[in-house]
Amino acid sequence: MIKLFFLILIIFSSTTFANERLKGYQALEDQDYKKALYYLSYAANLGDDKAQYNLGIIYKKGLGVPVNNNEAFSWFFLSANQGNILANYALGHAYLKGSGIKKNYKSALKAFKYAALREHPSSRLIIGNMYYQGQGVIVSYPRAFLWWSLAQDLNIGGASQNIDMIKKKMSKDQYSKAKEMYLMCMQNTLYNCTKKLDLF
Numbered sequence: 001m002i003k004l005f006f007l008i009l010i011i012f013s014s015t016t017f018a019n020e021r022l023k024g025y026q027a028l029e030d031q032d033y034k035k036a037l038y039y040l041s042y043a044a045n046l047g048d049d050k051a052q053y054n055l056g057i058i059y060k061k062g063l064g065v066p067v068n069n070n071e072a073f074s075w076f077f078l079s080a081n082q083g084n085i086l087a088n089y090a091l092g093h094a095y096l097k098g099s100g101i102k103k104n105y106k107s108a109l110k111a112f113k114y115a116a117l118r119e120h121p122s123s124r125l126i127i128g129n130m131y132y133q134g135q136g137v138i139v140s141y142p143r144a145f146l147w148w149s150l151a152q153d154l155n156i157g158g159a160s161q162n163i164d165m166i167k168k169k170m171s172k173d174q175y176s177k178a179k180e181m182y183l184m185c186m187q188n189t190l191y192n193c194t195k196k197l198d199l200f
Contacts, residue, residue: 036058056076105135113127121155128143
């Protein structure tokens with residue numbers, strides 16, 4: 001009887017939590033930011049990674065609250081640590097720009113890498129940019145070309161223009177190496193390719 005009571009209590013609590021979270025997302029969609037903040041804060045504090053990410057967006061964009069990059073970073077960090085791809089992308093931007101945290105290119109690259117390996121297209125473009133500009137890594141035109149090519153495969157705007165631009169700057173050897181790396185990645189999973197090529 002006691003076990004049944006606790007089982008009913010757990011099921012009721014889970015259902016209540018799910019309903020509260022859905023109310024938060026609906027409020028966000030309806031642009032009722034005060035209500036969204038109320039419900040999403042509850043879910044985020046209980047550890048829901050999607051609610052944490054959305055709270056980060058609320059504070060980053062100042063949706064119904066003053067813009068607070070420190071608060072946004074904190075929520076993105078918590079969500080990213082639970083494996084949320086979008087939060088890792090947002091965290092990468094925070095580290096890259098020094099938004100709510102001190103600039104840290106290596107941490108930015110790590111966050112973008114996590115997202116890129118899980119098919120987040122814009123992360124691939126940004127990793128290419130980082131190799132092109134030498135942000136947290138040694139400048140490498142072949143690696144920039146590779147990541148921009150991988151972004152182009154996912155139809156990311158700007159990738160093909162970047163590729164055209166860097167082709168004019170690369171030596172024949174660099175271009176040959178870049179094409180070789182790209183072909184290797186096409187024959188493997190991206191994860192295995194990055195390991196074989198030691199891309200990070």
